[in-house]
Amino acid sequence: MALIFRPEISAGTGVTALVTFYLTALFLFLIRFKRRKGSEKKQTLPLPPGPHGLPILGSLPFLNPNLHQYFADLARSYGPILSLRLGSKLCVVVSSPSAARQIFKDQDAAFANHATPAATLVYFRGSNLDLLWSPYGPHWRMLRKIAVHEILSTTGIEAVAPLRCREMRRTVEVVSARAKMGAAVDVRETTFLTVLNMMTSMLWGEQVGGSSEGAEFRRAIEGAVDILMAPNVADFFPVLAPLDPQGLGRRTKKLMLWINKFLGEIVEKKKRIMVSGERRRDVLEALLNLVESGNSQPPFSLDDLCKLLVDLIGGSADTISTAVEWSMAELLSNPKKMRTAQQELDAVVGKHRIVEESDIPQLHYLSAVVKESLRLHPPLPLLIPHCPSTHCVVGGFSVPAGTSVFVNVWAIHRDPHLWGEDAEEFKPERFLETSRQKRDFYLGRRKDEFCYLPFGAGRRACVGTAIGEKMVIYMVASLLHSFEWRLPKGASLELGEKFGAVLRKVEQLFAVPTMRLDTPELYL
Numbered sequence: 459m460a461l462i463f464r465p466e467i468s469a470g471t472g473v474t475a476l477v478t479f480y481l482t483a484l485f486l487f488l489i490r491f492k493r494r495k496g497s498e499k500k501q502t503l504p505l506p507p508g509p510h511g512l513p514i515l516g517s518l519p520f521l522n523p524n525l526h527q528y529f530a531d532l533a534r535s536y537g538p539i540l541s542l543r544l545g546s547k548l549c550v551v552v553s554s555p556s557a558a559r560q561i562f563k564d565q566d567a568a569f570a571n572h573a574t575p576a577a578t579l580v581y582f583r584g585s586n587l588d589l590l591w592s593p594y595g596p597h598w599r600m601l602r603k604i605a606v607h608e609i610l611s612t613t614g615i616e617a618v619a620p621l622r623c624r625e626m627r628r629t630v631e632v633v634s635a636r637a638k639m640g641a642a643v644d645v646r647e648t649t650f651l652t653v654l655n656m657m658t659s660m661l662w663g664e665q666v667g668g669s670s671e672g673a674e675f676r677r678a679i680e681g682a683v684d685i686l687m688a689p690n691v692a693d694f695f696p697v698l699a700p701l702d703p704q705g706l707g708r709r710t711k712k713l714m715l716w717i718n719k720f721l722g723e724i725v726e727k728k729k730r731i732m733v734s735g736e737r738r739r740d741v742l743e744a745l746l747n748l749v750e751s752g753n754s755q756p757p758f759s760l761d762d763l764c765k766l767l768v769d770l771i772g773g774s775a776d777t778i779s780t781a782v783e784w785s786m787a788e789l790l791s792n793p794k795k796m797r798t799a800q801q802e803l804d805a806v807v808g809k810h811r812i813v814e815e816s817d818i819p820q821l822h823y824l825s826a827v828v829k830e831s832l833r834l835h836p837p838l839p840l841l842i843p844h845c846p847s848t849h850c851v852v853g854g855f856s857v858p859a860g861t862s863v864f865v866n867v868w869a870i871h872r873d874p875h876l877w878g879e880d881a882e883e884f885k886p887e888r889f890l891e892t893s894r895q896k897r898d899f900y901l902g903r904r905k906d907e908f909c910y911l912p913f914g915a916g917r918r919a920c921v922g923t924a925i926g927e928k929m930v931i932y933m934v935a936s937l938l939h940s941f942e943w944r945l946p947k948g949a950s951l952e953l954g955e956k957f958g959a960v961l962r963k964v965e966q967l968f969a970v971p972t973m974r975l976d977t978p979e980l981y982l
């Protein structure tokens with residue numbers, strides 16, 4: 459623009475430049491005006507409808523501990539996009555595929571943040587956030603890329619399949635000891651330990667399940683997750699967050715520092731092994747090389763490494779063990795379907811060898827059992843609350859930046875308009891539809907459908923989807939192939955749900971195994 463004041467420029471050029479200047483200015487003004495109008499329009503759109511609640515407390519006094527069911531009930535009165543205040547915090551709950559699409563597809567970047575709990579922020583104060591809580595941006599992208607390429611790539615997952623197989627064999631041996639005694643097995647506890655050992659074996663080559671330090675590590679992770687789920691005044695009244703009034707932030711910090719110390723020792727041990735020249739080429743070694751190379755941008759530090767390990771272990775153990783427990787519970791209450799799954803296993807695997815992960819692509823019915831179980835009982839029924847970075851519009855309603863947005867996948871998964879009148883029934887067959895179109899619809903593969911979301915969707919979808927699903931199917935397959943299962947004498951099966959860090963069964967599932975394979979060596 460400074461061009462027009464230069465004397466050496468001819469009159470014609472000067473006029474052209476002047477016109478260009480005015481046109482550019484007009485164009486910029488119009489764009490700004492349009493943008494302002496657009497954002498004003500957004501601001502003036504109403505918030506989604508919802509209960510008024512009480513002054514100051516909002517709907518806090520009316521919350522039902524089973525939050526997913528409470529939100530589903532509210533949606534019946536206020537519709538699939540509703541808002542409510544919990545203290546001073548504005549929350550929006552969506553329970554329809556079209557609203558989910560607007561969040562995870564149309565405005566995915568704006569919604570690609572998780573609403574970080576106040577207690578967690580106390581621990582992270584002054585350091586980088588981890589993968590789970592990092593806002594969408596370069597740091598999150600760097601961590602996510604490392605998780606996807608260095609740890610959870612298809613080849614990476616395949617390379618450590620023998621470790622998962624080893625841990626599953628150990629579990630089958632433990633369960634067979636119970637079978638010999640005619641004793642019941644705590645399905646969730648058994649699978650939780652198996653997943654923990656599978657994950658730590660995959661990450662740094664050792665299991666932690668059996669040792670006393672391992673037990674403490676587990677308690678620390680569970681403790682941190684429990685605090686995450688505890689109602690925290692600081693979340694409902696963010697102005698109080700710096701005071702940490704219930705001390706939940708300080709407790710989280712203490713537990714996380716213990717976990718970091720535990721992991722720090724493992725990292726140091728690994729470094730010593732690497733210096734000695736003995737190489738195992740496991741995930742931890744690859745990650746340490748990445749830290750030392752300084753190649754990643756932004757830099758990947760040792761602190762980031764430990765936090766990533768915690769995310770991967772914390773993100774998998776509860777979700778997978780809960781999914782296995784629900785699958786087994788549904789099969790125990792549907793003995794015919796359990797028989798069908800076992801017949802398939804006998805046809806594909808036979809009774810003279812054990813199940814391998816490579817059998818999974820042939821186990822169509824069993825895969826459908828797991829999918830159906832994740833549909834009825836998604837381990838994270840409200841996903842992890844998302845938090846828009848800018849003012850957004852969903853379904854014609856205003857969703858201001860900073861709102862906590864819950865996507866009620868539990869309600870979407872049980873909507874009879876989407877899944878039919880039998881939506882509440884456990885029916886794996888629905889995932890075996892012969893019509894490709896219907897099958898794709900159910901699996902949520904069709905790009906424009908958001909009906910099946912046990913792992914979320916969009917940029918912030920579960921980073922462990924592939925391995926998570928595989929591990930659940932493999933564990934259920936191994937338990938069903940090696941054993942017959944029945945309830946303990948006199949016990950009855952309930953399928954009540956309890957909302958928490960994950961959606962658990964109200965009563966832990968205990969079941970009695972009996973060995974069903976021909977060769978005793980298959981249990982060793």
Ligand code: HEM
Nearest residue numbers: 590769770773774777838841842913914919920921922926
């Ligand atoms: C049945 C198994 C699993 C289920 C149902 C599940 C479900 C989910 C869901 C619903 C989310 C949040 C999506 C959102 O906020 O929209 C999530 C995030 C996440 N999951 Fe999983 N998950 C499973 C297994 C795993 C495994 C095996 C790992 C690790 C190996 C894992 C690691 C994570 C991490 C790190 C995140 C946060 C990702 C981010 O914020 O970018 N999950 N998972």
